[in-house]
Structures are given as C-alpha cells and as structure tokens.
Amino acid sequence: MTYTLYGYHASDNCYKIKLLLNQLEIPFHYKEVDIVKGESRTEEFLPQVNPVGCIPVLAISSTATLTESNAILIYLAEDTPFLPKEKFKRAQVFQWLFFEQYKHEPNIATLRFWQKCLNRKKTDKQWKDKMEEKFTNGEEALRIMNDHLMNNAYFVGNSYTIADICLYAYTHKAHEAGFNLNSYPHILQWFKRIEKQDNYVKFE
Incomplete structure (x- = not known):
C-alpha cells in the first residue's frame, strides 16, 4: 500500500515529511487539508484521520495512521542512514x-x-x-x-x-x-x- 500524507501547503511540519519521503524515494499520495478553513476539524477528518485534529498525518494502511511530524520522521527513517543505530x-x-x-x-x-x-x-x-x-x-x-x-x-x-x-x-x-x-x-x-x-x- 502507498502511504497517504495529509498536510497543509504552508506547513513546514508537512514539508519535513515530504522531504524525507522524497529522499528515501518512497512514493506517496498527498491530500491537502486547509487548516485555516477548519478542514482538520470536520466530522470526516476528526474521527477517521486524526482525532486530535491536526496535520500532518501519515496513513500507513487502511487501519493505521501516525501523527506528530517528528514521530513520522522516526518511523520513516528507521533502518536507514537518516537515523543512527548507535x-x-x-x-x-x-x-x-x-x-x-x-x-x-x-x-x-x-x-x-x-x-x-x-x-x-x-x-x-x-x-x-x-x-x-x-x-x-x-x-x-x-x-x-x-x-x-x-x-x-x-x-x-x-x-x-x-x-x-x-x-x-x-x-x-x-x-x-x-x-x-x-x-x-x-x-x-x-x-x-x-x-x-x-x-x-x-x-x-
């Protein structure tokens, strides 16, 4: 399954994830969520994507999502040179x-x-x-x-x-x-x- 990244175009927290995904050459789908217009607070987004109501969110599978930009970085960087083993x-x-x-x-x-x-x-x-x-x-x-x-x-x-x-x-x-x-x-x-x-x- 290809990852789906929910983000906002002006957010550098979302850019972090885009940058690492690109540097790891991992394909992903991107879905814009306009936080200024309240799109992260809708009934569809809150329970289904992220109950906290913030972005970025990385959908890993149909049943698993991960929030908080630096937690997503850690997840993606595991077993790569971007996260030391020592x-x-x-x-x-x-x-x-x-x-x-x-x-x-x-x-x-x-x-x-x-x-x-x-x-x-x-x-x-x-x-x-x-x-x-x-x-x-x-x-x-x-x-x-x-x-x-x-x-x-x-x-x-x-x-x-x-x-x-x-x-x-x-x-x-x-x-x-x-x-x-x-x-x-x-x-x-x-x-x-x-x-x-x-x-x-x-x-x-």
Missing part, C-alpha cells in the same frame, strides 16, 4: 527533535503562521507582546543552532539525519517570521549542505 547518536537525534518541538517550532513556526497565514501584524496591540516574546525565544533557538554548527557540519555525528530535516524545515523559512538569518552565518552554510543532498526538494 545508541548515543540515536539519543542525540531525539535530543534535537525534542529541542525543535520545545524551543524552536513553538516560537519560529508560530510567529510565521500568525503573520503569513492569519495576517497578524506586529503593530496590532493585542498581538505585540505575544509576538515580541516569540521573537526573543526564536532568536535564542537560532543562536543555539548557529553555535552548534560553528564546529559541526550537521547536528549529529557530522552526517545528515532527521535531526537536520526537522530543524531545517522552519529555520529556512524563519525570515518569513521576521528573523534576520544573515545574523547566523553557520546556519546559512548548513542550508547549502542540506540543499545539496540527494533528492532534495524545495518547499512549495
């Missing part, structure tokens, strides 16, 4: 996946979504303080990444893994949230290394 390196990959979901994505991705998809403005009084907090926290996450990449080509073991894929997704679009990526030269060099990987696909 215990410590594997834990390091998980460490960066958790970092992305705890310190990176809630700030950079949220700020981008508010502005790009919901048209929120930093000048709006009710959003100003929230946006400033997200921006400060996002800058801290980018600094941590840039410092790590100062002496490392990739995030784990100097080889390209799903740790890089999960962090690349929203980082390479951080400028759309107002971040000046020119302030993070080691991240920009890392972008170039990722974009030279086999079967790389652009975010579209």
Whole structure:
C-alpha cells in the first residue's frame, strides 16, 4: 500500500515529511487539508484521520495512521542512514527533535503562521507582546543552532539525519517570521549542505 500524507501547503511540519519521503524515494499520495478553513476539524477528518485534529498525518494502511511530524520522521527513517543505530547518536537525534518541538517550532513556526497565514501584524496591540516574546525565544533557538554548527557540519555525528530535516524545515523559512538569518552565518552554510543532498526538494 502507498502511504497517504495529509498536510497543509504552508506547513513546514508537512514539508519535513515530504522531504524525507522524497529522499528515501518512497512514493506517496498527498491530500491537502486547509487548516485555516477548519478542514482538520470536520466530522470526516476528526474521527477517521486524526482525532486530535491536526496535520500532518501519515496513513500507513487502511487501519493505521501516525501523527506528530517528528514521530513520522522516526518511523520513516528507521533502518536507514537518516537515523543512527548507535545508541548515543540515536539519543542525540531525539535530543534535537525534542529541542525543535520545545524551543524552536513553538516560537519560529508560530510567529510565521500568525503573520503569513492569519495576517497578524506586529503593530496590532493585542498581538505585540505575544509576538515580541516569540521573537526573543526564536532568536535564542537560532543562536543555539548557529553555535552548534560553528564546529559541526550537521547536528549529529557530522552526517545528515532527521535531526537536520526537522530543524531545517522552519529555520529556512524563519525570515518569513521576521528573523534576520544573515545574523547566523553557520546556519546559512548548513542550508547549502542540506540543499545539496540527494533528492532534495524545495518547499512549495
């Protein structure tokens, strides 16, 4: 059975999965779910596809679906070079996946979504303080990444893994949230290394 990926075109969480599937040369069907229009909250989507009401969702079979972008990455990367078998390196990959979901994505991705998809403005009084907090926290996450990449080509073991894929997704679009990526030269060099990987696909 061919996988089916339920996603939203503007979501980098969905792009993560598309990128890995393409790099693994795994065929899949794609179904657009417009979260802005509430399509992930319909009666058809909620019980049948994902009771949590979010995307991405990977349908593995007619009876098995998997949610949460980084869990999907782990599932797809198992027994491939994208997820190390060695215990410590594997834990390091998980460490960066958790970092992305705890310190990176809630700030950079949220700020981008508010502005790009919901048209929120930093000048709006009710959003100003929230946006400033997200921006400060996002800058801290980018600094941590840039410092790590100062002496490392990739995030784990100097080889390209799903740790890089999960962090690349929203980082390479951080400028759309107002971040000046020119302030993070080691991240920009890392972008170039990722974009030279086999079967790389652009975010579209």
